[in-house]
Amino acid sequence: MAATHKVKIAARLRPRLDGEIIDDQIQVNHNSDTSGGSTSSTAGGSYISVTNPRDQSQVFKFPFSSCYDENSTQDEIFHNDVEPLIDVVYSGVTVTVFAYGVTSSGKTHTMQGTNEQPGVIPRVLQAMFDKKGSLTEHDVSLSVSYMEIYKDEVYDLFVPREGAPKLPVRENEVGMVFVANLSRVAISSSREFDRIYSDEESLSRRDQPQQTLFSVTRGKINLVDLAGSENNKQTGNDSTRMAESAAINKSLSVLGQVVHALNQGASRIPYRNSKLTRILQDALGGNAVGLLICNLAPGVKFRQDTLNTLNFAVRTKNVENKPVINERDNRPQPKQHFSAPTVLPPAGKAATGVLLPASTTGNVTIGHAPRPNSRRRSGRQSLVPVARAPRMSIGGAGAGLYQPFAFPGGASGGGRRLTTIGEAPRPRPSGSGLGLTAEDIDERISRAVEAEVARRMAEKEKEWEAEKKEAAAEAERSMSKSPDTSLPAGVLTPILRKHRDLDDELKMRLQELEKKFEQGNKETQLADLLSPVSKKKTGRAYVALARAHSEKGDLNVALELYRKAESYVPDNMKLKERWILFVIHVFLIETSYRARAQRQMIIEIEWAVKNGKEYVPTPKAPRQHKSKTKHKKSKSKSSTTTTGASNVAFPSANDTNDFTVNEDDMAERENAVPGDASMDVTDLINTSKALFPGSLRAKSLIRSNSPEFGVELTNKDPLNSSAGKRPFEDDDALGEAGLESFAKSPEIQKGLAQKRQRMGVLEEDAEWEPPSAPNAKAHMRGVA
Numbered sequence: 139m140a141a142t143h144k145v146k147i148a149a150r151l152r153p154r155l156d157g158e159i160i161d162d163q164i165q166v167n168h169n170s171d172t173s174g175g176s177t178s179s180t181a182g183g184s185y186i187s188v189t190n191p192r193d194q195s196q197v198f199k200f201p202f203s204s205c206y207d208e209n210s211t212q213d214e215i216f217h218n219d220v221e222p223l224i225d226v227v228y229s230g231v232t233v234t235v236f237a238y239g240v241t242s243s244g245k246t247h248t249m250q251g252t253n254e255q256p257g258v259i260p261r262v263l264q265a266m267f268d269k270k271g272s273l274t275e276h277d278v279s280l281s282v283s284y285m286e287i288y289k290d291e292v293y294d295l296f297v298p299r300e301g302a303p304k305l306p307v308r309e310n311e312v313g314m315v316f317v318a319n320l321s322r323v324a325i326s327s328s329r330e331f332d333r334i335y336s337d338e339e340s341l342s343r344r345d346q347p348q349q350t351l352f353s354v355t356r357g358k359i360n361l362v363d364l365a366g367s368e369n370n371k372q373t374g375n376d377s378t379r380m381a382e383s384a385a386i387n388k389s390l391s392v393l394g395q396v397v398h399a400l401n402q403g404a405s406r407i408p409y410r411n412s413k414l415t416r417i418l419q420d421a422l423g424g425n426a427v428g429l430l431i432c433n434l435a436p437g438v439k440f441r442q443d444t445l446n447t448l449n450f451a452v453r454t455k456n457v458e459n460k461p462v463i464n465e466r467d468n469r470p471q472p473k474q475h476f477s478a479p480t481v482l483p484p485a486g487k488a489a490t491g492v493l494l495p496a497s498t499t500g501n502v503t504i505g506h507a508p509r510p511n512s513r514r515r516s517g518r519q520s521l522v523p524v525a526r527a528p529r530m531s532i533g534g535a536g537a538g539l540y541q542p543f544a545f546p547g548g549a550s551g552g553g554r555r556l557t558t559i560g561e562a563p564r565p566r567p568s569g570s571g572l573g574l575t576a577e578d579i580d581e582r583i584s585r586a587v588e589a590e591v592a593r594r595m596a597e598k599e600k601e602w603e604a605e606k607k608e609a610a611a612e613a614e615r616s617m618s619k620s621p622d623t624s625l626p627a628g629v630l631t632p633i634l635r636k637h638r639d640l641d642d643e644l645k646m647r648l649q650e651l652e653k654k655f656e657q658g659n660k661e662t663q664l665a666d667l668l669s670p671v672s673k674k675k676t677g678r679a680y681v682a683l684a685r686a687h688s689e690k691g692d693l694n695v696a697l698e699l700y701r702k703a704e705s706y707v708p709d710n711m712k713l714k715e716r717w718i719l720f721v722i723h724v725f726l727i728e729t730s731y732r733a734r735a736q737r738q739m740i741i742e743i744e745w746a747v748k749n750g751k752e753y754v755p756t757p758k759a760p761r762q763h764k765s766k767t768k769h770k771k772s773k774s775k776s777s778t779t780t781t782g783a784s785n786v787a788f789p790s791a792n793d794t795n796d797f798t799v800n801e802d803d804m805a806e807r808e809n810a811v812p813g814d815a816s817m818d819v820t821d822l823i824n825t826s827k828a829l830f831p832g833s834l835r836a837k838s839l840i841r842s843n844s845p846e847f848g849v850e851l852t853n854k855d856p857l858n859s860s861a862g863k864r865p866f867e868d869d870d871a872l873g874e875a876g877l878e879s880f881a882k883s884p885e886i887q888k889g890l891a892q893k894r895q896r897m898g899v900l901e902e903d904a905e906w907e908p909p910s911a912p913n914a915k916a917h918m919r920g921v922a
């Protein structure tokens with residue numbers, strides 16, 4: 139596995155400019171170990187301090203391994219943080235140096251500098267050539283690409299600005315992102331680079347290196363001057379500027395998102411959301427080595443921006459890359475594998491760099507607004523260094539990755555002499571001068587292709603293996619989620635206490651449930667573990683529990699428990715019936731605009747029933763009935779019986795098979811009432827119909843204003859046989875007062891009496907017997 143490399147952060151505070159007010163809001167602090175210099179490379183030693191905008195007595199500290207104060211020089215920065223990366227480039231690894239910060243914080247100064255104080259870019263080029271010069275036994279070729287990302291479009295800055303096409307960003311078959319058709323200019327000296335870079339050099343001298351027969355390792359260094367990271371709001375309201383600013387904000391915000399996603403270990407990193415992040419994908423969580431230079435401007439004016447920049451830096455600090463050596467075979471007539479389509483120039487274009495078999499460098503600044511002091515030649519301000527060569531990683535590049543460059547031996551060959559950079563010591567094939575026949579070459583290519591295919595297959599296999607493992611782990615995780623896990627621990631205890639009359643076995647089952655729940659591990663997969671008999675008993679325990687919760691008014695818990703019970707005895711029709719009735723019960727309660735009053739009444743009625751007492755409702759202030767017009771309207775609406783609560787029309791008790799529900803009215807009511815009516819009425823009705831076709835019991839449930847009555851009423855309930863006449867036909871009449879009268883009515887009292895009679899039957903096993911069993915029948919039909 140490739141060694142990981144965190145993005146290194148350097149922070150640099152620029153000096154005060156003319157006219158700027160001096161204050162100490164932003165400071166660079168060096169630890170005592172540093173020898174009085176303006177920088178510190180001692181990890182954890184130096185830090186940037188920023189006064190808290192909300193509390194001047196507080197200071198935020200941002201420690202970085204390199205902190206440069208206003209007296210720091212270009213040379214110091216280059217020497218401490220950039221120069222060591224030159225060897226890394228020569229070892230075949232991609233390096234990216236970003237300058238990040240608000241407008242006028244010194245990004246361009248740091249990256250480009252001036253003639254008197256050259257910045258990172260010219261110094262890198264110089265160092266690359268110095269290094270090249272020291273490699274006397276090898277040919278090293280350097281080239282440069284130069285591009286700008288402007289309003290999320292990529293332009294080649296080696297192409298005259300007028301008519302410069304927008305360049306597409308693509309990915310080759312080995313996953314390397316590149317800018318298609320981007321020019322690459324071979325340069326043979328830093329002076330040559332200077333000429334190109336300072337726009338004085340004719341762009342026509344791009345050359346096209348010849349192909350060679352060498353395996354080539356490519357180094358690449360991206361030197362990126364990002365756009366100012368300031369807030370869009372501060373950029374003025376000129377429309378062009380706003381458009382630029384929006385694009386800049388987008389790419390920088392995506393940059394932030396990418397960093398965030400990498401830190402979160404997200405499975406999807408939004409590289410594709412902007413061209414900037416797409417192009418720099420390698421540098422962020424990819425195979426490159428990264429250095430982020432945070433440029434800071436001093437003073438209270440920039441305090442918030444500085445905090446933003448530093449926060450971004452802190453997040454970026456954690457991004458890990460896995461640098462690998464870029465190697466490719468560069469022999470003639472390479473097959474598709476080795477010649478990225480990207481490097482082929484468009485027809486007719488005076489392009490460069492076709493299959494450039496060399497380490498490459500490029501400089502591009504990503505800029506946005508015109509900068510008066512810019513040395514750049516066109517209105518497009520931004521330049522980004524990107525080398526386009528496709529890359530084949532040779533994994534496991536940890537060891538020796540950052541070793542100083544050393545060649546094993548001289549490479550020679552006909553034609554143009556090129557050098558492999560940073561490869562392991564092994565003999566190099568030379569070019570056609572070695573006497574290789576076309577067959578030899580083909581054979582070598584085939585071997586290389588096979589090796590590459592094998593490598594990719596191995597990679598794929600690894601991925602599949604990992605996916606399989608992940609899927610297995612996921613399955614295990616979901617298995618371990620017992621159906622009981624949503625049950626709060628200890629919930630069974632009060633039930634056990636309350637239902638002292640439960641038989642011992644049931645008690646044991648409840649205790650076992652509770653214990654297993656509390657264990658909260660795989661053993662709690664009760665449904666799998668239990669025998670059919672045990673399942674039935676467990677289900678029964680759940681029903682007892684559900685009923686108890688229902689009585690307490692914990693309807694959500696009760697509903698959950700009924701559901702759980704059903705999962706233990708899925709085929710139990712009786713339970714299904716109870717469950718769906720309960721759902722309706724809950725629905726009615728939750729959607730009723732007098733839900734609370736009704737619940738209270740239900741409790742009172744329940745109490746009365748349980749204790750064999752007459753129901754005496756708590757006195758309440760009488761409620762005003764609403765308009766008679768509505769009452770009349772409701773009355774004349776249908777010749778069928780209409781309940782007030784649900785506004786559903788029912789047939790009379792004589793219509794035993796027709797189940798007609800005014801669903802529109804029902805839905806209307808659902809919309810009209812406040813509260814969280816989470817269940818769909820039509821679904822409920824349909825479910826009821828499906829479960830209990832023609833069942834008057836179901837009808838009465840929906841019609842009943844009192845859900846509990848609904849649950850208990852049966853086909854033979856006298857309420858249903860009241861000749862289609864209900865005491866409260868108008869929904870407006872069915873307020874609390876209506877309910878009270880309803881509850882006191884002779885029919886209800888009679889129903890209560892029947893219920894009292896039934897209690898003994900219903901209390902115990904009725905719901906657990908098959909529908910054909912005597913008890914179940916009794917329950918289904920009620921007791922006449």
Ligand SMILES: Nc1ncnc2c1ncn2[C@@H]1O[C@H](COP(=O)(O)OP(=O)(O)OP(=O)(O)O)[C@@H](O)[C@H]1O
Binds near residue numbers: 240242245246366509
């Ligand atoms: N370390 C420094 N020493 C001296 N002058 C500096 C330094 N850093 C920046 N400056 C000066 O500050 C001004 C703004 O710097 P620069 O143009 O580099 O900012 P920037 O961050 O690139 O801004 P923009 O985002 O607008 O391009 C310039 O005049 C530059 O010369």
